[in-house]
Amino acid sequence: MAIIKCPECGHQISDKAPVCPACGVEIAGKTVKCPYCGEVYFKSETACPHCHKTTPISTTEIEQTTGNNVHQSITNAPATTPVTEEGHEIQNNSIDKNHVPENNPNRKNNKTIIFVSVAIALLVLGTCLYFYNNAKSDREQEEYIFAMQSDDPTILQAYLNNFKDAPQAHIDSIARHLEELNKIDQDWTDAVVMGSKRALTEYLNTHPDSPHKQEALEKIDSIDWAQCQKLNTADAYQLYIDSHYDGNHYEEAVIALNKIKSSEVTPDDKQFISSIFHNFFICINSRDESNLTANIGDNINFLGKPNATKADIVSFMNKIYKENVESMIWSITSDYEISKKEIGDLQYEYSTTFMVSQDVKKNDGTNTINKFRINAKVDPDGKITEMAMTRIIE
Numbered sequence: 001m002a003i004i005k006c007p008e009c010g011h012q013i014s015d016k017a018p019v020c021p022a023c024g025v026e027i028a029g030k031t032v033k034c035p036y037c038g039e040v041y042f043k044s045e046t047a048c049p050h051c052h053k054t055t056p057i058s059t060t061e062i063e064q065t066t067g068n069n070v071h072q073s074i075t076n077a078p079a080t081t082p083v084t085e086e087g088h089e090i091q092n093n094s095i096d097k098n099h100v101p102e103n104n105p106n107r108k109n110n111k112t113i114i115f116v117s118v119a120i121a122l123l124v125l126g127t128c129l130y131f132y133n134n135a136k137s138d139r140e141q142e143e144y145i146f147a148m149q150s151d152d153p154t155i156l157q158a159y160l161n162n163f164k165d166a167p168q169a170h171i172d173s174i175a176r177h178l179e180e181l182n183k184i185d186q187d188w189t190d191a192v193v194m195g196s197k198r199a200l201t202e203y204l205n206t207h208p209d210s211p212h213k214q215e216a217l218e219k220i221d222s223i224d225w226a227q228c229q230k231l232n233t234a235d236a237y238q239l240y241i242d243s244h245y246d247g248n249h250y251e252e253a254v255i256a257l258n259k260i261k262s263s264e265v266t267p268d269d270k271q272f273i274s275s276i277f278h279n280f281f282i283c284i285n286s287r288d289e290s291n292l293t294a295n296i297g298d299n300i301n302f303l304g305k306p307n308a309t310k311a312d313i314v315s316f317m318n319k320i321y322k323e324n325v326e327s328m329i330w331s332i333t334s335d336y337e338i339s340k341k342e343i344g345d346l347q348y349e350y351s352t353t354f355m356v357s358q359d360v361k362k363n364d365g366t367n368t369i370n371k372f373r374i375n376a377k378v379d380p381d382g383k384i385t386e387m388a389m390t391r392i393i394e
Helices: 058-077 090-097 103-148 151-161 167-192 199-204 212-233 236-241 248-262 269-286 287-294 310-320
Strands: 003-005 012-014 031-033 041-042 296-302 305-308 325-332 337-344 347-362 367-378 384-392
Touching: 090 310, 103 151, 151 167, 167 199, 167 212, 199 212, 212 236, 212 248, 236 248, 269 287, 269 296, 269 310, 269 325, 269 337, 269 347, 269 384, 287 296, 287 310, 296 310, 305 310
Parallel strands: 296 384
Antiparallel strands: 003 012, 031 041, 296 305, 325 347, 337 347, 347 367, 367 384
């Protein structure tokens, strides 16, 4: 017995099999093997379908063919009493004992082959189903993790649509996540419609991890900047800078603040100017030469004299103390009118105007009071660079 390929369907079978279990074509005694190429084909074909050469019929095959024909004739002939050459009868029961039906073994083989084929098919089907279910489960797990990490409602809804037979715990988690996202979207829509800083701030407090967080922060930034421009004050710009260190208008706010500071006189500026001139006139009252020039620049336009020196200032003080003067009191009698101009990066020059009075007590006991208007300039270092005095006659 040898294993051959069915000439009809190519299924591997025994050359003794009565029929091919795959396609049902007869095999036993119906095939021949080509001696030239080894191809198995039906005897009814005149030549090998592979190499197209004719296979000679051997003596054994002729004898088998003849024997088969004779056996077929005997089988089909009517039952008679056989006679030997001597004319003796041969008992029928001796023939019946030696005669074995041909179809019984073949039928048993067919059942075995069919059973094995069905078993193999079921095994293959079961294996395929196992791997398919595993692959489907793995894909569901991946999609579940991806959906839970997503903030896009369409992705979560797609999971629910595609995996309706997923574990109930997964379905419930996705459904809750989707509900939360829908709630966030509705709250966001309400906040945008209201359009106020308060509504947007409350939204962020309620949903700190919202996918709309950055957009909400940018809207708040725009609202604060618009309010800042409307007020156009140093305090407003400073508040924006402090609240939005990474805001979209941070640099604009810094520039605007510096521009305002270059012209806006602050309480600190007033205190700065007041201390300089208060010290100047106190030193004149006490004739303190060393401290008198502490706030005087190296070159000053003093009382109409350009490039005056510190020595010129001391000379002025000594000049006004005449021989008949017992004492002298200078006092500032008005508020300072101050303006300032930026002359460098956060460097300001101050111009000021104020009123002073000069109370002179003479040796003869008389007093003289004079009033003057002072116009002066002070540099960023607090040095007086220009000073003029105009006497006011009443």
